[in-house]
Amino acid sequence: MKQPLLPRIAFTVFVGLVLTYLILPLLIIVPMSFSGTRFLTFPPPSFSLRWYAEYFGNPAWMQATRVSLTIAALTVVVATPLGVAAAYAISNGKSRLMRSLHMVLMLPLIVPIIIIAIGIFFVYAKVGLIATLPGLVLANVMLGLPYVITSVVAGLQSFDPTQEMVARSLGMNRFRAFLSVTLPQIKASVFAGGIFAFISAIDETIIALFVSGGQYQTLTRRMFTALRDEIDPTIASISTLLTAASFVLVMLATNAQKRPD
Amino acid sequence: MSAIDPSLRYQRREQGLMLLLASPAVLVIVALVVLPVGWLMGQSFYDGGFTLEHYRRIFTEEIYWRSFLLTFRIALLVTMLTLLLGYPVAYAAAHARRPWNVLILAFVILPFWTSVLVRAYAWLVLLQRTGVTNQVLDRLGLITEPLALVHNELGTVIATVHILLPFMVLPLYSTMQKIPRELMLAGASLGGGPLHSFLRIFLPLSLPGVVAGMTLVFVLCLGFYITPELLGGGRTIMISMVVSRNVELYNQWGAASAVGVVLLVCVLAIFMAVGRIIPLDKMLGQK
Numbered sequence: 001m002k003q004p005l006l007p008r009i010a011f012t013v014f015v016g017l018v019l020t021y022l023i024l025p026l027l028i029i030v031p032m033s034f035s036g037t038r039f040l041t042f043p044p045p046s047f048s049l050r051w052y053a054e055y056f057g058n059p060a061w062m063q064a065t066r067v068s069l070t071i072a073a074l075t076v077v078v079a080t081p082l083g084v085a086a087a088y089a090i091s092n093g094k095s096r097l098m099r100s101l102h103m104v105l106m107l108p109l110i111v112p113i114i115i116i117a118i119g120i121f122f123v124y125a126k127v128g129l130i131a132t133l134p135g136l137v138l139a140n141v142m143l144g145l146p147y148v149i150t151s152v153v154a155g156l157q158s159f160d161p162t163q164e165m166v167a168r169s170l171g172m173n174r175f176r177a178f179l180s181v182t183l184p185q186i187k188a189s190v191f192a193g194g195i196f197a198f199i200s201a202i203d204e205t206i207i208a209l210f211v212s213g214g215q216y217q218t219l220t221r222r223m224f225t226a227l228r229d230e231i232d233p234t235i236a237s238i239s240t241l242l243t244a245a246s247f248v249l250v251m252l253a254t255n256a257q258k259r260p261d
Numbered sequence: 262m263s264a265i266d267p268s269l270r271y272q273r274r275e276q277g278l279m280l281l282l283a284s285p286a287v288l289v290i291v292a293l294v295v296l297p298v299g300w301l302m303g304q305s306f307y308d309g310g311f312t313l314e315h316y317r318r319i320f321t322e323e324i325y326w327r328s329f330l331l332t333f334r335i336a337l338l339v340t341m342l343t344l345l346l347g348y349p350v351a352y353a354a355a356h357a358r359r360p361w362n363v364l365i366l367a368f369v370i371l372p373f374w375t376s377v378l379v380r381a382y383a384w385l386v387l388l389q390r391t392g393v394t395n396q397v398l399d400r401l402g403l404i405t406e407p408l409a410l411v412h413n414e415l416g417t418v419i420a421t422v423h424i425l426l427p428f429m430v431l432p433l434y435s436t437m438q439k440i441p442r443e444l445m446l447a448g449a450s451l452g453g454g455p456l457h458s459f460l461r462i463f464l465p466l467s468l469p470g471v472v473a474g475m476t477l478v479f480v481l482c483l484g485f486y487i488t489p490e491l492l493g494g495g496r497t498i499m500i501s502m503v504v505s506r507n508v509e510l511y512n513q514w515g516a517a518s519a520v521g522v523v524l525l526v527c528v529l530a531i532f533m534a535v536g537r538i539i540p541l542d543k544m545l546g547q548k
Contacts, residue, residue, distance in 0.1 A: 004455075023372070028383050039391070042397075082286040085285065097280070101280075105290055115504070119296075138289070142294065206487065239376070
């Protein structure tokens with residue numbers, strides 16, 4: 001359809017401006033992270049790697065990074081199998097009960113995180129899980145489950161369950177039939193779900209503010225404190241690295257989802 | 262039907278197995294969401310005995326109801342702004358040719374998966390008194406005094422719209438993509454101008470996406486914590502911050518719980534009302 005030229009130009013400019021607004025904050029941190037000064041001058045008067053050196057040379061930042069990576073890795077290891085099992089049950093069980101359980105499993109996306117955070121804070125204080133690795137992993141498993149389940153349920157929708165039936169009718173037990181027939185065909189969505197759970201665990205901040213601490217202080221908690229107190233340019237280098245990492249991970253996940261299973 | 266009907270027995274066993282498979286995940290959610298939230302509900306009515314005092318305070322003490330008013334006002338503003346900015350972007354993504362549509366979606370999805378903290382930092386760099394925006398405006402001679410763009414409500418809204426815009430664009434895009442192009446062509450062939458066809462055909466068909474996007478943005482904004490805390494300058498106290506302060510600073514579990522419960526009831530009521538029109542899992546499946 002041919003439309004008048006002027007509105008089309010105005011439309012394109014408007015969309016261009018909104019896209020700039022979306023991407024600008026992500027781009028601005030890169031030059032800032034290579035700045036030679038601690039002031040937020042833009043463009044930076046000189047370039048250096050000092051804020052990267054500051055990050056990699058600081059034992060406290062390194063410890064927090066190790067804690068966050070450990071939590072995220074363990075979260076994926078726990079949340080992926082639990083999520084796949086639940087997604088399989090949701091796709092196969094058509095009962096009312098299963099539909100309600102599906103809703104229950106989506107609760108972490110519905111309930112405001114601050115409410116979950118203070119609730120967990122209280123429960124953990126009672127059972128001694130504050131500032132412990134299991135406590136932090138468990139909280140992130142809870143947050144990651146909806147991502148794994150949503151991704152795998154979508155994957156199972158495009159899978160023909162009669163294939164698994166065939167394998168079973170040929171004498172395989174159900175678990176083996178799932179592992180050798182179903183799983184290979186939904187592995188891309190399982191992989192994507194795992195990556196989303198990983199990113200969610202790395203980025204999680206609010207619960208960590210309440211229940212992480214001591215030697216188990218997460219990277220995001222340290223960043224939050226650093227941002228609230230004073231703007232430390234080290235944050236720019238960490239932010240650049242974090243953004244680059246999530247960029248690569250999201251690419252991996254979307255490529256996996258796009259590739260035909 | 263008799264109890265030994267084999268197909269019924271098979272169905273029962275099948276259902277039992279599915280429940281068993283779902284149970285570990287359900288257990289995690291129950292232990293970390295359902296029980297703690299249930300306990301908070303109990304606390305909100307408790308102060309040495311049953312009481313409605315915590316709820317009464319929400320309505321009578323200024324810091325509480327002001328915070329609720331502020332939060333709903335910001336959520337409404339942010340919802341309108343994201344719709345205004347997001348609708349054209351989603352339209353462009355649904356209609357542009359390759360590779361432009363992929364590029365537009367990448368610009369929307371990339372910030373989506375970037376840490377909220379990283380983005381809060383970026384906005385501080387861009388908006389503060391000595392920040393990039395003020396430097397550029399100053400060099401262009403457009404301002405003599407630096408503008409107060411952050412550590413206030415304005416900064417909070419700028420960053421919040423940025424964070425929530427993808428939640429508007431993605432449901433809009435997935436709805437618009439399903440609208441057959443032929444309908445617009447048919448409208449044109451029947452003599453409707455582009456604007457007329459858009460208003461009478463495209464806009465009504467895109468409404469489910471509008472409703473889903475607005476609901477998500479509004480509800481998520483009600484629970485925002487990190488952005489107002491870092492960019493609000495201590496003056497933009499949203500509900501989540503009231504909850505957190507009551508726990509962290511004053512150890513007032515009753516007050517924190519009551520505020521949290523009211524927030525939760527608002528969120529659930531909105532989801533349930535909209536859930537009658539649009540299935541909830543469709544709305545939540547965006548991320």
